[in-house]
Amino acid sequence: MTSAVPGQPSKAVLAAAPWVFTIGFFLVWEIACRALAVSTFVLPPPSAIAKAMWEYRGPLAFHSAHTLWMTLAGFALAVVTGLLLGIALGASKLVHAGTYPLLVAFNAIPKVAVVPILVIWFGVGWAPAVLTAFLISFFPIVVNVATGLATIEPEVEDVMRALGASKMDIIAKVGVPRSLPYFFGSLKVAITLAYVGSVIAEYNASNYGIGNLMARASADFNVPLLFAALVALGVLGVIIYAAMAILERRTTGWAQRSNFAT
Amino acid sequence: MSPFVALAGVTHAYGGSGPPAVEGMTISVNEGEFAAIVGPSGCGKSTVMKLATGLQFPQAGKVVVAGKEVAAPVKISGMAFQNPTLLPWRTTLDNLLLPLEIVQPHRSRLRRHRDEYVARAQALLEQVGLRGMGEKFPWQLSGGMQQRASLCRALIHEPQLLMLDEPFGALDAFTREELWCVIRDLHASRKVTVILVTHDLREAVFLADRIFCMSARPGRIIAEREVHLPRPRDLEVTYTSQFIDIVHELRAHIAHARTTA
Known part of the structure; x- marks a missing residue:
């Protein structure tokens, strides 16, 4: 509440910290590039990147929007599939035992290796991007939802069962609400993974998107544009992560009452 | 007998x-x-x-x-344990109503007769000395209060x-x-x-x-x-x-x- 806790940073300092650190990071980068006279071809200084961002603002905005769209579509698929699979895994020991090794094996496959298959099936375009985003991001959702369900307190289950609650009742009234903090926690991981997936697919098999823009910039040895695209990716990544974090806070405030991380 | x-x-x-x-x-x-x-x-x-x-x-x-x-x-039957086992995402009142969402005939009546059941829950809360606590979340109550609420939940469907x-x-x-x-x-x-x-x-x-x-x-x-x-x-x-x-x-x-x- 108060800032007068000895040895603890005040609220204002904490609020300023992300900006100070970010700006400091770019300043150090700029100074290092200039002091060591690094070629823009190897590592462009932030000023050159900013110039490239301004110069290519049109294409960057267009391709970012496309990437965002692919990411969200794949992510939405992952949320639906992840929830359903997670509930199935959490509710049934048989499903869990039967499918878990498969899921883990599938998750371990680098998704960049799947992109060529998707291209053979669907051709170059939106499908590989959306599907890669989906394939790479549903696993953490499944695991987290299943964990939330599997860790229902036995006493709560007893209370429900003694009332005559069916398995579906227990899942709907206790299991799902209980796994929501896990679910929203996993969304933060999943959305960034989906993002990685769509960029990978765009890099390999698309005519649009930041990934595609980077593939072309790379072919042209346009290093400042390459870095400008990376910065755009980073900014977009922070935005979608923050959106998920806000959603999490809104929906599962009851689970975040600890003062641990003050 | x-x-x-x-x-x-x-x-x-x-x-x-x-x-x-x-x-x-x-x-x-x-x-x-x-x-x-x-x-x-x-x-x-x-x-x-x-x-x-x-x-x-x-x-x-x-x-x-x-x-x-x-x-x-x-x-x-209604049950209460050493651990109050109230659901933290529901208010105390909604925790009390939980059995009514499961047990017939309340289950099918709850939606239309909600006021009547809320009144019943409030009366029960008052009886155990938790008057006006229904809107609080269980984790905002003391251990003893949670246990009282847990007793209410065990009794709400008149087992x-x-x-x-x-x-x-x-x-x-x-x-x-x-x-x-x-x-x-x-x-x-x-x-x-x-x-x-x-x-x-x-x-x-x-x-x-x-x-x-x-x-x-x-x-x-x-x-x-x-x-x-x-x-x-x-x-x-x-x-x-x-x-x-x-x-x-x-x-x-x-x-x-x-x-x-």
């Missing part, structure tokens, strides 16, 4: 094998009676609860509740059988005695049969009409004692010699069971 809850020669082992948790248990509790089961920890007291509510079925013997042999969760598994075990002595009185009054104001599992002998004698002593695992009934202290009982009764004698007697049974075990 046939007993409301009857276990006859019941033996039960979890998972169907291994050493039994309870063995050859026979108890019977009449309708409207307040029964207590006391014994050392790990003697299978909680198993008795699970058997009587149909959460577990015995390997041998018979469990009869309300004239029917138990073959499924009995649905006419015929109330099962209490060491409900006051985690509370301090003063709060515990307050809640003894709460549960005493709840029992007096409703025609509900109560089975209380506890290791607190004073608690058992203060509240119960009939006390069963259990031995250490495998749990067996080693003594049954009726308590004829007049009702309503005041906390003062716990300092009378009559009360203390009963506690001593029960204690002797349990001490004996421990030394011979």
Whole structure:
């Protein structure tokens, strides 16, 4: 509440910290590039990147929007599939035992290796991007939802069962609400993974998107544009992560009452 | 009169094998009676609860509740545990309404008659001294208040059988005695049969009409004692010699069971 806790940073300092650190990071980068006279071809200084961002603002905005769209579509698929699979895994020991090794094996496959298959099936375009985003991001959702369900307190289950609650009742009234903090926690991981997936697919098999823009910039040895695209990716990544974090806070405030991380 | 809850020669082992948790248990509790089961920890007291509510079925013997042999969760029971087990994402009031979302006929009536049920929940909260606390979340309440709310949840659907598994075990002595009185009054104001599992002998004698002593695992009934202290009982009764004698007697049974075990 108060800032007068000895040895603890005040609220204002904490609020300023992300900006100070970010700006400091770019300043150090700029100074290092200039002091060591690094070629823009190897590592462009932030000023050159900013110039490239301004110069290519049109294409960057267009391709970012496309990437965002692919990411969200794949992510939405992952949320639906992840929830359903997670509930199935959490509710049934048989499903869990039967499918878990498969899921883990599938998750371990680098998704960049799947992109060529998707291209053979669907051709170059939106499908590989959306599907890669989906394939790479549903696993953490499944695991987290299943964990939330599997860790229902036995006493709560007893209370429900003694009332005559069916398995579906227990899942709907206790299991799902209980796994929501896990679910929203996993969304933060999943959305960034989906993002990685769509960029990978765009890099390999698309005519649009930041990934595609980077593939072309790379072919042209346009290093400042390459870095400008990376910065755009980073900014977009922070935005979608923050959106998920806000959603999490809104929906599962009851689970975040600890003062641990003050 | 046939007993409301009857276990006859019941033996039960979890998972169907291994050493039994309870063995050859026979108890019977009449309708409207307040029964207590006391014994050392790990003697299978909680198993008795699970058997009587149909959460577990015995390997041998018979469990009869309300004239029917138990073959499924009995649905006419309410339960409260040492841990209040309230759901943290629901307000206290919504926690109370949970059983009504499960048990018929309330389940299909709840949506249309919500006001009536909310009023019932509020009345119950008031009866246990939680007036106006319905809008708070359980984690905003103290341990004693949570336990009161948990009792309300166990009673909201007006069950015929109330099962209490060491409900006051985690509370301090003063709060515990307050809640003894709460549960005493709840029992007096409703025609509900109560089975209380506890290791607190004073608690058992203060509240119960009939006390069963259990031995250490495998749990067996080693003594049954009726308590004829007049009702309503005041906390003062716990300092009378009559009360203390009963506690001593029960204690002797349990001490004996421990030394011979």
